[in-house]
Amino acid sequence: MKVSALQQSYLNRRSYSFRSSGPLDSSSDSAVKSPAAIFWLVLHGLCCLISLVLGFRFSRLVFFFLFSTSSTNFYASPFRSTAELANAFDVHSVLSTNSITNIELPLLNKTVANSRVVVGRHGIRIRPWPHPNPTEVIKAHRIIERVQKEQRLQFGVTDARTVIVITPTYARTFQALHLTGVMHSLMLVPYDLVWIVVEAGGVSNETASLIGKSGLKTIHVGFNQRMPNSWDERNKLESKMRIFALRIVREKKLDGIVMFADDSNMHSMELFDEIQNVKWFGAFSVGILANSINTDETADQKEEEETSRMPVQGPACDSSNMLAGWHTFNTLPFAGKIAVYIDDRVTVLPRKLEWSGFVLNSRLLWKDGGDKPEWIKDIDMLAGDIESPLGLVKDPSVVEPLGNCGRQVLLWWLRVEARADSKFPPRWIIDPPLEITVPSKRTPWPDAPPELPANEIPVMGIEEPIVKHSTKTRTSRSKRRS
Amino acid sequence: MEIWRWVFIGILFLAAFVVKIEAFKQGHRQSTERISGSAGDVLEDDPIGRLKVFVYELPSKYNKKILQKDERCLNHMFAAEIYMHRFLLSSPVRTLNPEEADWFYTPVYTTCDLTPNGLPLPFKSPRMMRSAIQLISSNWPYWNRTEGADHFFLVPHDFGACFHYQEEKAIERGILPLLQRATLVQTFGQRNHVCLKEGSITIPPYAPPQKMQTHLIPEKTPRSIFVYFRGLFYDVGNDPEGGYYARGARAAVWENFKDNPLFDISTEHPTTYYEDMQRAVFCLCPLGWAPWSPRLVEAVIFGCIPVIIADDIVLPFADAIPWEEIGVFVDEKDVPNLDTILTSIPPEVILRKQRLLANPSMKQAMLFPQPAQPGDAFHQVLNGLARKLPHDKSVYLKPGEKVLHWTAGLVGDLKPW
Numbered sequence: 054m055k056v057s058a059l060q061q062s063y064l065n066r067r068s069y070s071f072r073s074s075g076p077l078d079s080s081s082d083s084a085v086k087s088p089a090a091i092f093w094l095v096l097h098g099l100c101c102l103i104s105l106v107l108g109f110r111f112s113r114l115v116f117f118f119l120f121s122t123s124s125t126n127f128y129a130s131p132f133r134s135t136a137e138l139a140n141a142f143d144v145h146s147v148l149s150t151n152s153i154t155n156i157e158l159p160l161l162n163k164t165v166a167n168s169r170v171v172v173g174r175h176g177i178r179i180r181p182w183p184h185p186n187p188t189e190v191i192k193a194h195r196i197i198e199r200v201q202k203e204q205r206l207q208f209g210v211t212d213a214r215t216v217i218v219i220t221p222t223y224a225r226t227f228q229a230l231h232l233t234g235v236m237h238s239l240m241l242v243p244y245d246l247v248w249i250v251v252e253a254g255g256v257s258n259e260t261a262s263l264i265g266k267s268g269l270k271t272i273h274v275g276f277n278q279r280m281p282n283s284w285d286e287r288n289k290l291e292s293k294m295r296i297f298a299l300r301i302v303r304e305k306k307l308d309g310i311v312m313f314a315d316d317s318n319m320h321s322m323e324l325f326d327e328i329q330n331v332k333w334f335g336a337f338s339v340g341i342l343a344n345s346i347n348t349d350e351t352a353d354q355k356e357e358e359e360t361s362r363m364p365v366q367g368p369a370c371d372s373s374n375m376l377a378g379w380h381t382f383n384t385l386p387f388a389g390k391i392a393v394y395i396d397d398r399v400t401v402l403p404r405k406l407e408w409s410g411f412v413l414n415s416r417l418l419w420k421d422g423g424d425k426p427e428w429i430k431d432i433d434m435l436a437g438d439i440e441s442p443l444g445l446v447k448d449p450s451v452v453e454p455l456g457n458c459g460r461q462v463l464l465w466w467l468r469v470e471a472r473a474d475s476k477f478p479p480r481w482i483i484d485p486p487l488e489i490t491v492p493s494k495r496t497p498w499p500d501a502p503p504e505l506p507a508n509e510i511p512v513m514g515i516e517e518p519i520v521k522h523s524t525k526t527r528t529s530r531s532k533r534r535s
Numbered sequence: 536m537e538i539w540r541w542v543f544i545g546i547l548f549l550a551a552f553v554v555k556i557e558a559f560k561q562g563h564r565q566s567t568e569r570i571s572g573s574a575g576d577v578l579e580d581d582p583i584g585r586l587k588v589f590v591y592e593l594p595s596k597y598n599k600k601i602l603q604k605d606e607r608c609l610n611h612m613f614a615a616e617i618y619m620h621r622f623l624l625s626s627p628v629r630t631l632n633p634e635e636a637d638w639f640y641t642p643v644y645t646t647c648d649l650t651p652n653g654l655p656l657p658f659k660s661p662r663m664m665r666s667a668i669q670l671i672s673s674n675w676p677y678w679n680r681t682e683g684a685d686h687f688f689l690v691p692h693d694f695g696a697c698f699h700y701q702e703e704k705a706i707e708r709g710i711l712p713l714l715q716r717a718t719l720v721q722t723f724g725q726r727n728h729v730c731l732k733e734g735s736i737t738i739p740p741y742a743p744p745q746k747m748q749t750h751l752i753p754e755k756t757p758r759s760i761f762v763y764f765r766g767l768f769y770d771v772g773n774d775p776e777g778g779y780y781a782r783g784a785r786a787a788v789w790e791n792f793k794d795n796p797l798f799d800i801s802t803e804h805p806t807t808y809y810e811d812m813q814r815a816v817f818c819l820c821p822l823g824w825a826p827w828s829p830r831l832v833e834a835v836i837f838g839c840i841p842v843i844i845a846d847d848i849v850l851p852f853a854d855a856i857p858w859e860e861i862g863v864f865v866d867e868k869d870v871p872n873l874d875t876i877l878t879s880i881p882p883e884v885i886l887r888k889q890r891l892l893a894n895p896s897m898k899q900a901m902l903f904p905q906p907a908q909p910g911d912a913f914h915q916v917l918n919g920l921a922r923k924l925p926h927d928k929s930v931y932l933k934p935g936e937k938v939l940h941w942t943a944g945l946v947g948d949l950k951p952w
Binding site: 201 | 877
């Protein structure tokens with residue numbers, strides 16, 4: 054009988070754990086009501102009433118004052134005051150006044166000899182300033198760095214090769230934006246790095262001051278042609294600049310893995326780990342972040358769904374993980390709405406295969422590197438310009454697919470540029486400080502570009518190209534609240 | 536002569552230098568380290584051939600029928616009692632001849648009476664155990680021969696053979712008097728506690744090995760979380776004011792470190808719990824209502840250094856595994872300084888702990904895989920039993936001698952089951 058009553062009370066509990074405080078069981082266990090029990094019941098009722106009036110359980114206060122000098126289990130270390138604690142648990146106390154255990158000794162001395170662990174209610178110890186200490190945070194970060202270094206030594210690449218990064222750039226409004234993004238990614242790379250920055254229009258202080266902040270080993274060269282305004286010409290010039298950089302690699306006999314980091318791309322940190330696996334010539338998948346909002350109302354639902362997936366350029370493999378072909382960019386959905394000039398307000402599209410999706414072993418470029426495979430063309434012997442690094446190989450099937458055979462997207466491509474005539478303060482320092490501010494409504498653009506048809510919704514989302522990288526890198530932890 | 540002496544000394548230095556370099560290189564590249572506890576290098580011992588266990592055939596109302604009533608017993612953290620039974624039935628250490636047995640096992644599932652929420656009720660367990668012992672003592676002579684001193688029982692419940700989930704009540708009850716001489720294999724372990732008998736074997740709580748296997752992530756994923764914990768800090772349902780649950784230790788962790796970016800602690804129940812543990816350097820394993828928790832097993836499997844906050848706890852297989860070298864022990868009174876304690880551990884010590892944790896025999900010893908594999912928790916239990924052999928002469932009673940009293944214990948426990 055008694056047992057089933059107890060079981061009933063458990064089944065009625067809503068909480069996960071069914072542990073309850075002592076006196077519930079003891080009160081239902083004892084069948085005989087002694088005067089002492091009646092006295093405790095009366096006292097218990099009285100204290101319930103008082104707690105109800107006061108709004109919090111005062112038993113802890115009472116015992117705190119009564120026993121604060123006792124040596125047993127009130128710890129001397131700083132302690133949140135009971136009143137504060139009681140206030141904090143106001144809500145819960147009001148609920149619990151209806152339940153049992155208002156009067157119970159907070160310190161049940163049920164210990165075995167020699168044990169320093171006591172059963173019963175304990176204080177919650179809080180130190181005087183319970184907030185992070187900066188020195189400790191630094192120490193913890195050092196520990197994490199050391200642990201990660203050990204992980205890399207054990208599970209990462211054994212003989213890491215230098216990464217040679219080639220970036221074509223030129224001084225313009227958005228250069229600081231893009232180049233800083235790439236620079237920070239490169240600063241996080243755990244391997245040795247050489248950064249070759251080729252600048253159109255000659256070496257400028259803008260670029261030099263930007264890349265000087267990186268602390269990386271950089272080779273900053275100028276290319277004496279200015280960047281043209283149309284995307285086509287631009288791509289051609291950039292290819293020329295990249296080949297120029299490859300010639301530098303060959304001259305200096307740099308040893309390592311050559312990768313192309315355009316300054317507007319976003320790189321995943323895993324990319325740098327993955328390219329260490331390349332033997333001679335590798336390719337990986339590049340995600341294209343061209344804005345695929347098809348703004349005519351004639352596009353039906355199905356087409357919207359299809360184009361809302363991110364298009365990916367890169368190697369395609371068959372079922373035995375051998376290179377079978379290439380995924381290239383499908384320009385059909387964008388027919389008619391492709392940007393020609395740099396300040397067109399429509400989508401900028403990538404070429405069939407972007408340079409940045411390829412990596413090669415720098416020994417392929419050396420004049421007489423000894424064991425060069427015979428399928429590589431010599432750069433000096435190139436007839437014209439090549440549109441993608443595939444032009445360097447005689448047989449495209451020797452390309453090694455990286456990133457789990459192209460299934461992993463390690464790089465995201467996006468092109469956003471300000472208007473060709475937009476101005477920006479040199480080195481982004483406003484000196485002397487501005488004195489007069491004029492509301493922008495009064496300053497029209499000097500020469501507006503040719504207006505596009507009225508049913509075009511201007512492309513908005515592309516203005517924020519710098520997106521957080523993949524979450525595999527150290528990200529700041531968001532604070533969790535209980 | 537002088538020159539030769541100097542040459543000799545020079546050669547000695549050179550040799551020492553070379554040896555040191557070699558040792559340094561070797562130590563540096565090592566990814567695991569051998570584990571040897573106070574009983575020696577016994578983690579990989581093979582118990583087969585070192586002992587013989589006789590399994591009593593009890594009527595199915597003690598085991599099979601109970602399991603049939605509630606299949607959830609196979610998945611909760613007390614499932615070790617069922618899997619141990621199954622393991623022993625088909626193990627080479629089992630003998631069908633009780634005369635040559637060193638140990639006797641009674642398969643009674645005392646932790647399988649579950650509430651709708653899945654938590655075991657221990658109220659019938661003492662009576663069940665008594666009834667089982669009465670059965671074996673009347674049908675076989677081996678219990679009376681030693682009054683149970685060469686028998687072992689699995690009692691994985693919260694406080695072992697005290698058979699109660701609440702510590703005060705469990706201490707009041709004490710260990711079931713009939714089990715005073717038997718060896719108890721239990722999850723609970725706390726020094727100088729009534730419910731831990733001298734000579735008990737502590738085992739880890741059951742954690743499903745398959746489930747943990749499916750959540751493994753590549754080992755090269757960098758560990759970027761410093762301290763990780765997911766679980767309750769206040770048990771609002773049963774201890775609304777705090778101070779009772781976990782002796783206030785979990786609440787202290789929350790109050791002191793809730794805004795500390797190094798501590799990834801919360802009460803959420805994420806689906807990526809196992810993956811997150813593999814990305815953390817330290818995992819907190821504080822006590823709850825009982826000092827032990829499956830978090831220790833999870834931390835060991837996922838290579839996260841366990842930070843044990845439970846005064847006087849006895850960890851599983853404490854004689855075979857040197858837990859002080861593997862985990863970090865923090866007194867409950869030192870919880871407010873947890874960040875200082877953890878950041879002041881030198882990196883070489885941390886790397887060594889990670890190497891010890893990476894040892895596959897360490898991970899095996901914490902698991903109860905089906906079917907059993909060498910070095911797993913089943914074998915560690917058998918090793919522990921084998922280390923207690925040969926039995927002392929005092930184990931065998933003279934005919935007619937009685938040590939235990941049949942009617943000892945609480946009145947409620949004497950009712951037949």
